[in-house]
Amino acid sequence: MQTLKGPALFLAQFAGDTAPFDTWQGICRWAADRGYAGVQVPSWEGRLIDLAQAAESTGYCDDWKGQAADCGVEVTELTCHLQGQLVAVHPAYDAAFDGFAAPEVRGNPKARQAWAVDQVEKTIRASANLGLSAVGTFSGALAWPYIYPWPQRPAGLVEAAFDELAKRWHPLLDLAEENGIDLCYEIHPGEDLHDGVSFEMFLDRVGQHARAKMLYDPSHYVLQCLDYLDNLDIYAERIGMFHVKDAEFNPTGRQGVYGGFQSWVDRAGRFRSLGDGQVDFGAVFSKLTAMDFGGWAVVEWECAMKHPEDGAREGAAFVRDHIIRVTPHAFDDFADAGADQAAIRKMLGLGQ
Numbered sequence: 001m002q003t004l005k006g007p008a009l010f011l012a013q014f015a016g017d018t019a020p021f022d023t024w025q026g027i028c029r030w031a032a033d034r035g036y037a038g039v040q041v042p043s044w045e046g047r048l049i050d051l052a053q054a055a056e057s058t059g060y061c062d063d064w065k066g067q068a069a070d071c072g073v074e075v076t077e078l079t080c081h082l083q084g085q086l087v088a089v090h091p092a093y094d095a096a097f098d099g100f101a102a103p104e105v106r107g108n109p110k111a112r113q114a115w116a117v118d119q120v121e122k123t124i125r126a127s128a129n130l131g132l133s134a135v136g137t138f139s140g141a142l143a144w145p146y147i148y149p150w151p152q153r154p155a156g157l158v159e160a161a162f163d164e165l166a167k168r169w170h171p172l173l174d175l176a177e178e179n180g181i182d183l184c185y186e187i188h189p190g191e192d193l194h195d196g197v198s199f200e201m202f203l204d205r206v207g208q209h210a211r212a213k214m215l216y217d218p219s220h221y222v223l224q225c226l227d228y229l230d231n232l233d234i235y236a237e238r239i240g241m242f243h244v245k246d247a248e249f250n251p252t253g254r255q256g257v258y259g260g261f262q263s264w265v266d267r268a269g270r271f272r273s274l275g276d277g278q279v280d281f282g283a284v285f286s287k288l289t290a291m292d293f294g295g296w297a298v299v300e301w302e303c304a305m306k307h308p309e310d311g312a313r314e315g316a317a318f319v320r321d322h323i324i325r326v327t328p329h330a331f332d333d334f335a336d337a338g339a340d341q342a343a344i345r346k347m348l349g350l351g352q
Contacts, residue, residue: 001326006297007319008038008076015045032072035316040298043078043123054126061129076296079136080123086116088140128179136215139185139193166205176211184240186215213240218279219247223269236291243300246277264304271302273311274318285322
């Protein structure tokens with residue numbers, strides 16, 4: 001067993017144009033002041049990191065990490081969710097996802113995909129230069145518009161989509177292997193990798209690649225009515241990162257999983273700040289501790305109601321209270337009378 005590291009905070013929802021959220025040192029100091037020991041950094045956020053420099057220069061990385069340490073936090077991981085999303089985009093989503101890309105490639109899906117692949121590559125190399133071991137990402141989606149089979153899906157459509165998805169990601173997984181990095185796909189509605197079955201379909205097509213891992217976030221499973229505790233038992237060896245995020249699902253006679261096109265606050269399923277939802281985090285932290293998860297417990301604030309700064313402040317204390325400091329000895333060691341092999345055989349009635 002291992003004691004989880006934390007608390008850490010994912011900075012994607014906090015970076016902005018006003019102080020202290022508009023500079024690297026400013027946001028690090030702010031996170032430390034709220035009780036965080038680590039920060040998880042979105043690699044697309046140019047206000048916080050120069051990804052191109054980080055991918056090329058260990059000197060830049062050393063200085064950048066040192067600035068965080070001077071502020072009282074450690075860099076836990078980089079993520080490339082938005083760039084990973086653009087590795088595979090169904091044409092139905094071209095307009096919606098163009099905003100994730102650099103201006104010069106918008107309106108050009110082929111150039112946008114090449115840009116996204118380059119960004120994921122840079123995130124992998126930067127992570128290696130920083131001495132990190134994992135990158136969080138989305139898989140992107142080619143089959144998602146066909147998630148509900150009406151009209152009937154033509155035979156082979158899903159298989160072709162997953163074949164193509166694997167073709168695009170396999171070279172990136174190989175690059176991750178060369179750099180000692182796990183690619184941790186956030187299992188998330190909207191992605192082709194949105195549950196355990198779809199993750200397994202992908203694994204089959206990338207040869208059970210050792211660097212293909214999961215970013216475990218139980219909130220996404222609550223909203224799918226998926227057993228998030230059983231998921232940990234099934235995929236223990238594939239859990240590479242952990243987002244601590246809460247959610248609730250309260251179906252009514254009017255709406256359920258699909259939410260009736262309502263805003264987040266009016267949906268049956270919605271994200272909540274830690275402790276305000278339905279996730280049994282006592283059980284989640286116990287399972288992760290018992291299965292020897294050695295990573296960080298990273299708060300991802302997303303809530304339909306609460307102010308983000310309140311959610312961040314409460315989240316640090318929530319995670320700290322849930323981290324289980326692993327015991328160095330058994331609770332019943334006080335009753336250990338000691339025995340050698342002769343005594344053991346005697347206790348079993350096996351004679352001299």
